[in-house]
Amino acid sequence: MSTLLADTSDPDLGLLRAVNGLAKSSPDWLDALVAWVGEYGILLGLAALGVTAWLQARRAPDAPVAVAGLLWAPLAVAVSELANLPISAIVDRPRPFVDHPELDVLVEGKEGTLSFVSDHSAMSMGIAVALLLVNRRLGLLAGVLALLQGFCRMFVGVHYPTDVIGGFALATAVVLLLAPIAMAVLVPLCHALTRTAAAPLIVAGKRGAPGPGGDGGRRRRRASRSSADPDPGEPDEEPARDLAA
Structure with a gap:
């Protein structure tokens, strides 16, 4: 198969083999645990961090601005995933186990899909960087989970290291470069919501505007x-x- 990145560099493949080799020497229960964590667990953990950050942001002195920053996190992830569609099609890189069947693949259903960039890595890092802009402590914790996500994707044999790095770079660029535009829209929106029945979602303890029957x-x-x-x-x-x- 002729692909743009078919001739994988030795360091890239060497690191993948080293990480994936851990799966071959690990017990089955650990392989299953890492596979689940890499597919679902880390994303669930990041969602929990996002909810925690939102609860704290509602109590901040500048609550509408903080909540607007948190709203940018899922939106940035969506933009990253959309940007990855043409990138993935242009690079046209198959999964590593296609050209290297000796790899131990722990996740099913990846056949026929492309490898560059790693969607899971992009989603994880996008949430981490967006959280870091609002809540440094939770953002750093999310960054650790994002790095763990990249490790898991190599451990289960579905991504090269450069796929993971590409996902990290794409998400970081989207979050930071588009943040000024996003905040210019989201901050006024959150301020406007404080004058409606949705006010408790933006500012803790603030009652929403009474309706006709209030x-x-x-x-x-x-x-x-x-x-x-x-x-x-x-x-x-x-x-x-x-x-x-």
């Missing part, structure tokens, strides 16, 4: 009824005229 509507209805009812302290004029007659 407290404001009830107060207006009570005021309308009280203005329409006669004052019980004033005498009825009609009976007074009758007595005068």
Whole structure:
């Protein structure tokens, strides 16, 4: 098969063989655990970090700005995945086990798909960099998970090291280069949401704007009824005229 990166460099393949070789000498339960962590576990962990960052951002003095930064994380991941579609088609690099059947592949269903860049690596690093811009501590923890994600993709034999590095670079570029444009849209949006019923999603402890049936509507209805009812302290004029007659 003629591909743009068919002639894989020795360091790239050598590192992949070294990492994937650990799977051959590991017990089956560890191989299964690493395969699950690399496919689903790390992404679930990053989602949990995102929720934690959101709960903390809602209590920040500049909560709308912080929440806007967190909203950029999933959007940046989506943009990275869209950008990867033409890149993957242009590079046209098959999975490493296609040209190197000696590799120990621990994940099924990857046949017929392309290797460059690693989607899992791009998603993980995109979330990590976006979190780092908002919450340094959680962002660093997410960065560790992203690096672990890259290791897992090589351990299970579905990506070259350069696939992982390419995913990291793509996501980082998308997050940092497009962040000013994204924040110019998301910050005003979050500020606007603080004046709606969705306010508790942006600022902790802030009640949303009352709707037509809320407290404001009830107060207006009570005021309308009280203005329409006669004052019980004033005498009825009609009976007074009758007595005068």
